[in-house]
Amino acid sequence: MTLQYRTEKHLITATYRVSFDVFGADRFVLLGPSGCGKSTLLKAVGGYMAPTEGDMRLKSQPIRGPGPDRVFVFQEFDQLLPWKTVKQNVVFALEASGKMKGAAAEEQALRYIEKVNLAKFANSYPHTLSGGMKQRVAIARALAMEPDVLLMDEPFAALDALTRRKMQDELLQLWSDTRFTVLFVTHSIPEAVLIGNRILLLSPHPGQVKGELNSDGSDPVDPTSGQKLSDRIHDMLFADRVEEEEVVRHG
Amino acid sequence: MADIHARPARGTLTPALRPEYLRNVVASGDIGVVQRPLTLWQRLVNQSWLRKIFILAVIAAAWQLYAAQLNNPLLVPTFTATIEALRNAIASGDLLTKVVNSVVLLLKGYAIGLGLAMVFTALAMMSRLGNDLLDTLTSAFNPLPAIALLPLALIWFGLGDLSIIFVLVHSVLWAVALNTHSGFRSVSNTLRMVGRNYGLRGPRFIAQILIPAAFPSILTGLKIGWAFAWRTLIAAELVFGVSSGAGGLGWYIYENKNMLDIPAVFAGLLTVILIGLVVENLIFRNIEAMTVRRWGMQS
Numbered sequence: 107m108t109l110q111y112r113t114e115k116h117l118i119t120a121t122y123r124v125s126f127d128v129f130g131a132d133r134f135v136l137l138g139p140s141g142c143g144k145s146t147l148l149k150a151v152g153g154y155m156a157p158t159e160g161d162m163r164l165k166s167q168p169i170r171g172p173g174p175d176r177v178f179v180f181q182e183f184d185q186l187l188p189w190k191t192v193k194q195n196v197v198f199a200l201e202a203s204g205k206m207k208g209a210a211a212e213e214q215a216l217r218y219i220e221k222v223n224l225a226k227f228a229n230s231y232p233h234t235l236s237g238g239m240k241q242r243v244a245i246a247r248a249l250a251m252e253p254d255v256l257l258m259d260e261p262f263a264a265l266d267a268l269t270r271r272k273m274q275d276e277l278l279q280l281w282s283d284t285r286f287t288v289l290f291v292t293h294s295i296p297e298a299v300l301i302g303n304r305i306l307l308l309s310p311h312p313g314q315v316k317g318e319l320n321s322d323g324s325d326p327v328d329p330t331s332g333q334k335l336s337d338r339i340h341d342m343l344f345a346d347r348v349e350e351e352e353v354v355r356h357g
Numbered sequence: 358m359a360d361i362h363a364r365p366a367r368g369t370l371t372p373a374l375r376p377e378y379l380r381n382v383v384a385s386g387d388i389g390v391v392q393r394p395l396t397l398w399q400r401l402v403n404q405s406w407l408r409k410i411f412i413l414a415v416i417a418a419a420w421q422l423y424a425a426q427l428n429n430p431l432l433v434p435t436f437t438a439t440i441e442a443l444r445n446a447i448a449s450g451d452l453l454t455k456v457v458n459s460v461v462l463l464l465k466g467y468a469i470g471l472g473l474a475m476v477f478t479a480l481a482m483m484s485r486l487g488n489d490l491l492d493t494l495t496s497a498f499n500p501l502p503a504i505a506l507l508p509l510a511l512i513w514f515g516l517g518d519l520s521i522i523f524v525l526v527h528s529v530l531w532a533v534a535l536n537t538h539s540g541f542r543s544v545s546n547t548l549r550m551v552g553r554n555y556g557l558r559g560p561r562f563i564a565q566i567l568i569p570a571a572f573p574s575i576l577t578g579l580k581i582g583w584a585f586a587w588r589t590l591i592a593a594e595l596v597f598g599v600s601s602g603a604g605g606l607g608w609y610i611y612e613n614k615n616m617l618d619i620p621a622v623f624a625g626l627l628t629v630i631l632i633g634l635v636v637e638n639l640i641f642r643n644i645e646a647m648t649v650r651r652w653g654m655q656s
Contacts, residue, residue, distance in 0.1 A: 172550070172556075174556050180547050184545050189572070189654070198555070198565075203556045204556065231651065
């Protein structure tokens with residue numbers, strides 16, 4: 107599919123004829139440098155913009171507009187409703203989408219808040235939580251919806267390095283608990299290698315598919331090239347740039 | 358204590374090689390004072406209402422001294438004479454009726470103003486033309502003092518409650534609409550996307566996402582609207598006076614001035630101030646504490 111969007115002055119082609127398939131329980135990572143349209147792709151899957159060419163299907167149904175079968179986790183901390191407590195935030199998602207009501211919603215909310223180890227903070231307001239805790243609430247809110255696919259747009263990018271590492275491990279732990287399907291956008295190669303079982307590489311301006319690789323999280327050495335997975339990805343993504351730099355150096 | 362051994366020397370300076378060391382940290386229980394409650398005096402001084410009461414007491418004392426020394430109750434009655442007049446006015450029930458008249462009138466105008474502000478904001482949210490309409494109307498009417506419409510209101514609606522309500526609506530409407538609208542517009546895109554993600558649309562989206570997210574601005578609008586309305590009301594009553602039924606607080610002030618009962622005039626003014634303070638410091642302060650402060654949306 108091709109995605110284009112309008113700014114005030116330009117029509118921008120964010121991705122050009124990108125095509126990929128995600129299977130159940132995939133931890134599918136969209137990886138690429140800034141400007142490869144990976145966030146735009148995710149917004150399209152979320153239903154916030156329609157492709158100018160091609161289509162997207164979820165369980166063979168075309169995607170039309172945002173819906174609670176695809177739940178977003180954003181990078182920004184303000185994705186939580188500040189006027190609701192942790193528990194109310196999760197309950198809000200369940201009730202607004204019409205998935206659950208009353209006591210059932212509350213029970214479901216508490217179950218998932220417990221899963222992200224925030225049971226003690228269920229009645230706290232978001233502004234009293236740290237950045238990492240806020241992201242965990244957002245993840246709990248998304249998982250409580252039990253969506254067909256979870257859409258994560260650089261969810262850990264605004265966290266400090268230590269918290270980020272911890273959150274990545276927790277996400278993998280949650281995945282082995284519940285086996286959700288997740289589409290994960292990142293520009294960090296180590297994060298992609300750690301989180302993904304399948305990594306889609308995108309090139310920038312406009313975004314096009316460079317390849318799709320498997321990963322088992324351990325960054326293994328590839329027998330044919332003798333390189334680590336992360337080094338292979340690095341070379342594939344930044345090959346063009348290295349050439350450019352060399353031209354500058356020699357020229 | 359930390360020393361920094363810096364030398365002005367430049368060039369090929371390398372950092373001096375020092376041995377590494379490790380230390381055991383003292384348990385916090387052994388350090389002594391880590392956290393200590395403040396003394397009673399410190400806690401009292403920290404209470405802003407106590408400091409304000411102190412300031413008010415000083416002002417009252419200065420007033421009393423000045424008026425006693427001036428000894429001309431037609432110009433400035435003493436503080437005690439004013440309080441005495443206030444007590445008599447309350448005891449006779451005269452002042453209270455006037456206050457009730459004023460407040461009822463104010464609430465009517467305020468409610469109609471809020472309703473109209475909601476309509477205008479909804480229009481502005483729904484279409485670009487509505488947006489332009491609100492923009493144009495607020496920029497035209499917001500700077501226009503409501504009291505300036507009084508002569509016109511008199512011609513249109515005659516002497517009575519209706520003309521006062523008309524100017525009150527004008528004083529509330531634009532401030533509230535302007536603030537609500539700008540609050541809606543500054544709701545973050547992320548929150549909007551979250552709302553739509555969970556299937557909220559139309560009125561539910563406005564009620565569950567936009568209004569609470571914009572609540573700090575809406576509350577500011579309500580406060581400004583209230584202050585405008587209160588001033589406009591008193592001023593309008595001074596002019597219209599008794600025409601609107603029994604008359605309100607503004608009329609009370611005017612009437613007593615005509616009778617040269619200056620302590621009662623001061624008592625009326627004091628009542629205007631007191632009601633303003635109560636609404637601002639009790640009602641709005643509490644709404645703020647229960648909402649935007651609790652949510653961490655305003656410090």
